[in-house]
Amino acid sequence: MSETEIYKGLAGVVVDTTTISKVNPETNSLLYRGYPVQELAEKCTFEEVAYLLWHGELPTAQQLAEFETLERSLRALDPVVKRVIDEIPTTAHPMDVVRTAVSVIGARDPDASESTTEANLRKSVSLFAQLPAVVAYDQRRRRGEHLVEPRDDLGYSANFLHMTFGDVPDLVVVNAFDVSMILYAEHSFNASTFTARVITSTLSDLYSAVTGAVGALKGALHGGANEAVMHVFDEIGTADRAEEWLDTALAEKRKIMGFGHRVYKNGDSRVPTMKAALDTLVAEYDRPELGNLYDTLEAAMGERKSIKPNLDYPSGPAYHLMGFDTLTFTPLFVAARITGWTAHIMEQLSANSLIRPLSLYVGPEERHIEGGVL
Ligand SMILES: CC(=O)SCCNC(=O)CCNC(=O)[C@H](O)C(C)(C)COP(=O)(O)OP(=O)(O)OC[C@H]1O[C@@H](n2cnc3c(N)ncnc32)[C@H](O)[C@@H]1OP(=O)(O)O
Numbered sequence: 001m002s003e004t005e006i007y008k009g010l011a012g013v014v015v016d017t018t019t020i021s022k023v024n025p026e027t028n029s030l031l032y033r034g035y036p037v038q039e040l041a042e043k044c045t046f047e048e049v050a051y052l053l054w055h056g057e058l059p060t061a062q063q064l065a066e067f068e069t070l071e072r073s074l075r076a077l078d079p080v081v082k083r084v085i086d087e088i089p090t091t092a093h094p095m096d097v098v099r100t101a102v103s104v105i106g107a108r109d110p111d112a113s114e115s116t117t118e119a120n121l122r123k124s125v126s127l128f129a130q131l132p133a134v135v136a137y138d139q140r141r142r143r144g145e146h147l148v149e150p151r152d153d154l155g156y157s158a159n160f161l162h163m164t165f166g167d168v169p170d171l172v173v174v175n176a177f178d179v180s181m182i183l184y185a186e187h188s189f190n191a192s193t194f195t196a197r198v199i200t201s202t203l204s205d206l207y208s209a210v211t212g213a214v215g216a217l218k219g220a221l222h223g224g225a226n227e228a229v230m231h232v233f234d235e236i237g238t239a240d241r242a243e244e245w246l247d248t249a250l251a252e253k254r255k256i257m258g259f260g261h262r263v264y265k266n267g268d269s270r271v272p273t274m275k276a277a278l279d280t281l282v283a284e285y286d287r288p289e290l291g292n293l294y295d296t297l298e299a300a301m302g303e304r305k306s307i308k309p310n311l312d313y314p315s316g317p318a319y320h321l322m323g324f325d326t327l328t329f330t331p332l333f334v335a336a337r338i339t340g341w342t343a344h345i346m347e348q349l350s351a352n353s354l355i356r357p358l359s360l361y362v363g364p365e366e367r368h369i370e371g372g373v374l
């Protein structure tokens with residue numbers, strides 16, 4: 001690559017190899033460690049997928065039992081983290097709370113700077129286990145509700161919902177939530193994962209890399225889009241208003257949240273699986289009008305721009321139907337993506353090279369201060 005070629009937004013640039021996931025826009029497929037994500041969503045739990053992403057292989061029955069026991073033992077919200085969260089005004093976005101919580105958890109870990117794979121695996125499992133408590137508690141305190149303690153007789157997703165809502169919903173809801181976690185878990189060199197890898201490449205610690213990744217995920221062009229989709233649905237209201245709303249938004253050159261993707265130009269491989277999960281929720285909660293709005297906006301966007309939905313489009317309304325507040329949607333993405341981020345942090349460290357691209361300087365030519373020193 002010559003110094004003067006510019007790849008704005010690094011579009012199309014291959015910066016490293018990875019063995020964690022393969023995004024293939026030609027075949028519209030996504031593999032985690034070789035397994036199609038649709039197959040994982042159908043046959044595995046999120047715990048099994050997390051193990052796969054970290055270790056490269058699905059767990060045996062014994063490995064899974066050991067992993068589940070460990071994860072369940074780490075679920076409770078650290079009282080110090082709770083106190084810090086309580087100090088954060090509810091005017092702050094929940095992503096700011098998650099970012100702060102990760103930072104506090106890191107600052108309280110005496111081995112934060114230890115960077116062996118073993119140490120990073122321990123930190124990864126610990127964050128994976130603790131994030132649901134952070135996300136659930138933050139939503140509850142905003143509603144004036146008390147902390148709900150975790151239950152160690154429940155799987156990851158059932159417990160997450162229990163800590164958020166105080167009870168375990170129907171299996172259909174738990175399954176849809178688990179599927180969303182699996183689909184959100186990993187997606188190669190997306191902006192937040194790349195952020196984590198950049199930070200790791202300086203030999204900074206895992207918590208710093210995850211804190212930075214949370215910041216990158218917050219933006220509306222990335223993870224923040226699942227929240228933004230729900231704002232769009234609220235703005236439109238009902239399906240009969242969708243076309244008019246879209247024409248106005250496009251005339252105003254607005255980006256339609258939940259549509260388009262940097263890599264997939266012909267549809268996101270994860271959308272059909274998440275849409276099927278959304279359909280089960282629309283039936284469960286008897287909310288056909290939400291399904292109609294979804295379909296109408298998707299069809300109108302297809303007709304006008306030939307741009308297809310990304311994963312955030314079905315996830316937003318799915319989380320809404322489950323009862324999550326709209327501002328909590330992107331923190332749910334964090335709880336899932338912690339698996340992919342940390343797998344990438346460990347991979348980056350295993351063959352590290354400082355990430356430091358070049359820029360083409362287009363500022364003023366060399367110049368000098370007139371006159372003497374004042
Ligand atoms: C899980 C995830 O993070 S998935 C991404 C979630 N983000 C969103 O849903 C936000 C909305 N989408 C977008 O802003 C974009 O599609 C992105 C940022 C995701 C990808 O963008 P890029 O690959 O940079 O494509 P780019 O923005 O250059 O778009 C190409 C063309 O399609 C248009 N386009 C792309 N997405 C959209 C959209 N959502 N709404 C309207 N127009 C769009 C662009 O305006 C551009 O048109 P032009 O060539 O006439 O200028």
Ligand SMILES: O=C([O-])CC(=O)C(=O)O
Nearest residue numbers: 186187189190191262263
């Ligand atoms: O890959 C991307 O650019 C964004 C995305 O879909 C993800 O991170 O899941």
